[in-house]
Amino acid sequence: MNWIILIIGGLFEVGFTFSLGKAKASTGNTAYLWYSIFVICLITSIYMLMKATETLPLGTAYAVWTGIGAMGTVLLGIVVFQEPATLLRVFFIATLIGSIIGLKAVSPH
Incomplete structure (x- = not known):
């Protein structure tokens, strides 16, 4: 269950970076x-990370939370903010996804 909480927390991290980008491009109300x-x-996002670390190792949880946020932010940047989708960016996103899956696989919880 805490893995699900952690993943949702990572998605909220993507949400706060996305809304920061939208706020920067907006004016007024x-x-x-x-x-x-x-x-x-x-x-x-921070609350969900805190809840997940009650049973998951802190280092693993933080790395996965940050990885989800980084991966999601880069993908949103490419799709929504028209940032470049170069071969190297896609390659490194793929290695990040592999690292997140690897951390989950070797975690004792």
């Missing part, structure tokens, strides 16, 4: 809305 979403996602 729209920017405040995106900043509000940023704060909600940030608090939720």
